[in-house]
Amino acid sequence: MKQLLRDSDFLARYSADEFAVILNPIDSLQRLEHTAQSLLKALSQPFSIDNDSVYISASIGISLFPIDSENAPQLLRNADQAMSAAKAQGRNGYHYFKPAMQEAARKRMQLISELRHAITLNQFELHYQPIIDLSDGQIVKAEALIRWHHPERGLLTPDHFIPLAEETGFIHSLGEWVFTTAAEQLKQWQELGLPTISVSINASPLQLQNGGLKPGDWAERLSGLGLPDGSIVVEITEGLMIETSESVKTTLQQLHSNQFGIAIDDFGTGYSSLAYLKEFDADFLKIDRRFIQNLSSNSDDAALCEAMIVMAHKLGIQVIAEGIETREQLEFIRYAGCDHAQGWLFARALPADGFAAYLQQCPANGLV
Numbered sequence: 001m002k003q004l005l006r007d008s009d010f011l012a013r014y015s016a017d018e019f020a021v022i023l024n025p026i027d028s029l030q031r032l033e034h035t036a037q038s039l040l041k042a043l044s045q046p047f048s049i050d051n052d053s054v055y056i057s058a059s060i061g062i063s064l065f066p067i068d069s070e071n072a073p074q075l076l077r078n079a080d081q082a083m084s085a086a087k088a089q090g091r092n093g094y095h096y097f098k099p100a101m102q103e104a105a106r107k108r109m110q111l112i113s114e115l116r117h118a119i120t121l122n123q124f125e126l127h128y129q130p131i132i133d134l135s136d137g138q139i140v141k142a143e144a145l146i147r148w149h150h151p152e153r154g155l156l157t158p159d160h161f162i163p164l165a166e167e168t169g170f171i172h173s174l175g176e177w178v179f180t181t182a183a184e185q186l187k188q189w190q191e192l193g194l195p196t197i198s199v200s201i202n203a204s205p206l207q208l209q210n211g212g213l214k215p216g217d218w219a220e221r222l223s224g225l226g227l228p229d230g231s232i233v234v235e236i237t238e239g240l241m242i243e244t245s246e247s248v249k250t251t252l253q254q255l256h257s258n259q260f261g262i263a264i265d266d267f268g269t270g271y272s273s274l275a276y277l278k279e280f281d282a283d284f285l286k287i288d289r290r291f292i293q294n295l296s297s298n299s300d301d302a303a304l305c306e307a308m309i310v311m312a313h314k315l316g317i318q319v320i321a322e323g324i325e326t327r328e329q330l331e332f333i334r335y336a337g338c339d340h341a342q343g344w345l346f347a348r349a350l351p352a353d354g355f356a357a358y359l360q361q362c363p364a365n366g367l368v
């Protein structure tokens with residue numbers, strides 16, 4: 001048990017067959033559950049006694065400081081009570097003291113199982129947000145943003161389920177679905193004779209690791225659909241660059257050599273090294289919304305925006321400003337030489353039909 005705990009945790013045997021563990025700190029529910037599960041797993045391994053294999057099982061009760069109590073003896077009593085509940089549920093499991101916590105854990109498991117079925121049940125949809133070329137005000141791109149039509153909870157935005165999809169590995173199937181859907185949508189718009197645009201899709205860093213995403217296959221499928229090179233841009237978040245492994249680098253190189261555009265998303269929120277941009281052959285840099293938000297009130301953010309634009313241009317990289325909500329913000333980034341703009345000032349992410357209508361109605365003299 002000790003091997004599964006960190007130095008900062010505490011393990012005690014407090015009666016014959018009862019142990020107490022203090023986890024400190026617990027940064028997430030996930031970490032807590034992970035520890036509980038690994039303890040159960042470790043204890044379920046056979047013990048070899050006198051050449052015999054002996055099996056035991058354990059039950060774990062969990063009580064949280066300070067939510068459940070701020071008092072140590074009370075916390076232990078709570079945990080004990082929760083442990084009885086775990087035993088009653090059939091041993092070799094864990095149980096939270098608080099009904100609310102228990103409920104949250106149950107909901108999470110349920111969401112994971114619903115997520116797995118959502119593709120076959122056709123519950124996902126891509127919405128498209130226009131990206132405007134600031135030189136002529138025309139719509140040149142769209143970013144595909146995923147939505148989940150949950151049967152009970154309504155329309156869910158990605159922050160409700162992408163982290164869970166990443167945690168469970170489901171993100172790989174989801175990423176493939178996003179690519180396929182975006183490519184087929186582009187094909188449909190092409191057949192309808194809509195103005196030619198490219199679509200940006202968001203890829204999770206996990207998809208780029210260990211050969212999960214196969215640029216060669218994607219390229220073949222695009223040409224199978226008769227779509228031109230560069231039709232799809234892959235957006236990856238800047239955070240990825242900090243922990244780049246060889247496999248990530250290889251995938252990025254393959255994307256590049258297969259004519260996919262590469263955009264660095266949320267730029268400025270992570271490690272922000274421009275040297276990486278060059279190394280990864282990025283085509284676009286997307287300035288994160290939080291810099292844009294404070295343009296008028298925070299002169300540092302204004303200076304940073306200008307600097308990012310100048311430096312990106314020196315490296316031959318085009319810049320997209322995210323989260324443009326006001327005319328003032330638009331004028332600022334335009335004056336600073338930014339290439340593209342995206343944000344609610346123009347349109348929110350729209351369902352495919354709504355986007356097509358928006359694209360068709362774009363005035364000939366542009367939107368800016």
Ligand code: C2E
Pocket residue numbers: 129144145146157158159162178201202203204235265266289322323324325342343344345349
């Ligand atoms: P992101 O790629 O940075 O996308 C931009 C987010 O900002 C979107 O939120 C968009 O709706 C929102 N937004 C756009 N313009 C404005 C504006 O003017 N003001 C404000 N306040 N917000 C604006 P959304 O759709 O909730 O997506 C959140 C994040 O989820 C995305 O951030 C992206 O990282 C992730 N995501 C979205 N779709 C996918 C996907 O298909 N796969 C993966 N792996 N991640 C996705």
Ligand code: MG
Pocket residue numbers: 143202235265
């Ligand atoms: Mg994005």
Ligand code: MG
Pocket residue numbers: 265266286288289322
């Ligand atoms: Mg972003």
